[in-house]
Amino acid sequence: MKRMEKNDELMLIYTFNSSNAVIPECQRDLYEASLLGIKNVRLFQSFTDEDREVDFLRSQKVCDKLVKTCQILGYDLIEINGSIKGKGFSSQIVSYDRDSRLIKPTRWFNLKNFIDNNFSALENRESVGKRLIKRNESVNNKI
Numbered sequence: 001m002k003r004m005e006k007n008d009e010l011m012l013i014y015t016f017n018s019s020n021a022v023i024p025e026c027q028r029d030l031y032e033a034s035l036l037g038i039k040n041v042r043l044f045q046s047f048t049d050e051d052r053e054v055d056f057l058r059s060q061k062v063c064d065k066l067v068k069t070c071q072i073l074g075y076d077l078i079e080i081n082g083s084i085k086g087k088g089f090s091s092q093i094v095s096y097d098r099d100s101r102l103i104k105p106t107r108w109f110n111l112k113n114f115i116d117n118n119f120s121a122l123e124n125r126e127s128v129g130k131r132l133i134k135r136n137e138s139v140n141n142k143i
Helices: 022-035 056-072 111-117 127-131 137-142
Strands: 008-015 040-048 076-085 092-096 102-108 132-134
Touching: 008 022, 022 056, 040 056, 056 076
Parallel strands: 008 040, 040 076
Antiparallel strands: 008 132, 076 092, 092 102
């Protein structure tokens, strides 16, 4: 198994829905990344409010469980962000503090453009490796 360089990080992008089905998949990705020697994680949560039924408390619980998983696996959580799409939001990023409480909207962000622009860094990897993004200036400047 190849050990990752010290500056490698996992940007875990997950979409919140009404069920908690996303949690086991994300926990598996976090575990696989820990086996690769990755210590830095960015959590990015994407969800919509189109039907006005989005339960922010439920989304908060999903985030809390993933933060707890990161703590158990010994990750350094670099940031926790979420993209809210819907009326009045239009892909706005929201920030969470270390206890995963919503702080405030911070900046505008197009997740599709981010993925498209960084696809070459993501291709030819397996499973969790598809979400690995080398931490470098060009990627950090696009966030």
